[in-house]
Amino acid sequence: MLFQSIVPSIFKQLNIELDLSANRARKVATAKRLDYFHDVQIDYIVEQLAVLFSDPDKLTPCFVNVVKKIINNLAMVYARDAVRGVEGKENDQIIFKEISRSSALPIKMKAASRYTKLLKTILIRPVWRKGRLDLDILTGDILDVTTGETPEDLKTVMVTHYPESNKNEEVEYSLWTDEQFKRLNYRGEVIEEKTNPYKIIPFIPLFDRCPTSDFWLSGGDDLINLQEAINEKLTDLLYIIRMQGFGVGWIKKGKQTGAQIGVNPGTLVELPENGAIGFESQEASIKEIINAIEFLITQAAVSNGLSASSISTKVVRESGLAKVSGQRELEELRRDDIILWRRYEQQLFDMIRVVWNTHNPGRKISNDAVLNVDFYDPKPEISAKDQAETWQYLIDLGVISPVDIAMERNPELSTREDAIKYLEVVKTENGQFSGAKNEVLSE
Numbered sequence: 001m002l003f004q005s006i007v008p009s010i011f012k013q014l015n016i017e018l019d020l021s022a023n024r025a026r027k028v029a030t031a032k033r034l035d036y037f038h039d040v041q042i043d044y045i046v047e048q049l050a051v052l053f054s055d056p057d058k059l060t061p062c063f064v065n066v067v068k069k070i071i072n073n074l075a076m077v078y079a080r081d082a083v084r085g086v087e088g089k090e091n092d093q094i095i096f097k098e099i100s101r102s103s104a105l106p107i108k109m110k111a112a113s114r115y116t117k118l119l120k121t122i123l124i125r126p127v128w129r130k131g132r133l134d135l136d137i138l139t140g141d142i143l144d145v146t147t148g149e150t151p152e153d154l155k156t157v158m159v160t161h162y163p164e165s166n167k168n169e170e171v172e173y174s175l176w177t178d179e180q181f182k183r184l185n186y187r188g189e190v191i192e193e194k195t196n197p198y199k200i201i202p203f204i205p206l207f208d209r210c211p212t213s214d215f216w217l218s219g220g221d222d223l224i225n226l227q228e229a230i231n232e233k234l235t236d237l238l239y240i241i242r243m244q245g246f247g248v249g250w251i252k253k254g255k256q257t258g259a260q261i262g263v264n265p266g267t268l269v270e271l272p273e274n275g276a277i278g279f280e281s282q283e284a285s286i287k288e289i290i291n292a293i294e295f296l297i298t299q300a301a302v303s304n305g306l307s308a309s310s311i312s313t314k315v316v317r318e319s320g321l322a323k324v325s326g327q328r329e330l331e332e333l334r335r336d337d338i339i340l341w342r343r344y345e346q347q348l349f350d351m352i353r354v355v356w357n358t359h360n361p362g363r364k365i366s367n368d369a370v371l372n373v374d375f376y377d378p379k380p381e382i383s384a385k386d387q388a389e390t391w392q393y394l395i396d397l398g399v400i401s402p403v404d405i406a407m408e409r410n411p412e413l414s415t416r417e418d419a420i421k422y423l424e425v426v427k428t429e430n431g432q433f434s435g436a437k438n439e440v441l442s443e
Contacts, residue, residue: 028141045061045062048232059236066300067224078106079376082374099352103135120208125203143157144157150211156176181195237286349371
């Protein structure tokens with residue numbers, strides 16, 4: 001990834017001050033997080049080994065992608081696709097379904113939620129491309145922005161287009177303001193310029209939490225640091241297991257020549273009279289290293305609101321109550337996310353309408369069309385036995401009654417009176433068929 005750019009000079013031309021060192025550091029850190037999420041970690045491990053060891057070539061880099069596992073578990077707003085409907089004219093719903101298919105809206109929004117968890121701030125842009133509407137997800141490694149009085153008030157957005165050739169002279173920039181769009185080459189020279197047809201900057205900022213003063217939100221460094229520590233210990237573990245498996249060779253009662261003797265399977269070595277050769281197994285603390293790795297992985301999960309069991313490979317028997325309690329923090333985080341993403345869905349719909357209507361003047365989305373979004377609400381996956389155990393515990397506490405359970409199991413029981421009548425019928429039927437039930441159990 002190229003980070004040499006003329007962004008500062010371009011912003012200077014616009015009378016906008018830019019902190020060059022902070023800007024570069026942000027882009028490098030963003031690129032690193034994306035690499036870690038997408039399983040591109042080996043080069044970073046090799047670089048770290050070169051700092052820690054005098055002969056790093058003897059070590060085999062190894063990693064387990066904890067970053068991806070945790071981010072995917074945290075980004076649960078789109079665990080299942082949201083149900084979207086448009087209230088307005090009949091044609092509005094038809095157009096929106098067409099846009100949803102052409103832009104792969106469900107897939108893009110799920111990816112956007114994961115990138116937002118990982119990077120804390122991203123942009124999403126509806127774009128008219130090749131005769132259809134598409135969605136672009138843009139991350140901080142290719143973005144430069146300026147804002148107004150609030151972080152959400154975009155004033156300028158610059159997108160850096162890095163070439164696959166990795167050549168500086170092929171880098172280009174797209175610069176957006178409310179009034180203009182410019183395409184610039186690597187020298188900052190304008191190669192295309194036109195009036196912004198949308199009259200607004202066609203980007204929606206997505207934040208992992210409500211922003212207060214900064215556009216680029218902080219957070220998430222702990223997960224990257226823990227991933228690096230886990231990678232280091234895993235690499236150490238491979239080396240130690242290899243060395244302990246082969247053992248350490250020794251020679252005694254031979255002539256001291258200072259030469260090394262290579263001993264491999266199937267070879268014979270001639271020794272001096274009374275000479276001896278052997279191998280000694282090392283007492284390496286492999287178990288302690290494995291425990292340290294498991295501890296780091298568990299801490300990475302727990303510190304991010306996940307239960308230890310969500311990332312553990314060990315099968316642990318948990319009661320239904322324990323499962324419900326263990327997910328309480330995660331459910332609270334998800335409820336907060338839904339509030340944010342419901343707003344983002346509305347903002348995106350409004351921006352989609354602007355872009356679509358600009359390029360389809362004869363087939364517009366009506367101005368009074370409104371998007372309704374229902375998010376999937378996952379329940380803890382527990383067995384019937386565990387669920388019964390949880391219900392019984394709550395009944396014993398005196399916080400629910402069988403009426404509450406009946407209404408939860410059967411949404412058609414809209415009132416408590418209906419639930420009471422239903423329970424009376426069930427009680428009568430159980431009395432009638434108790435004999436038959438005993439016969440089935442005895443068989």
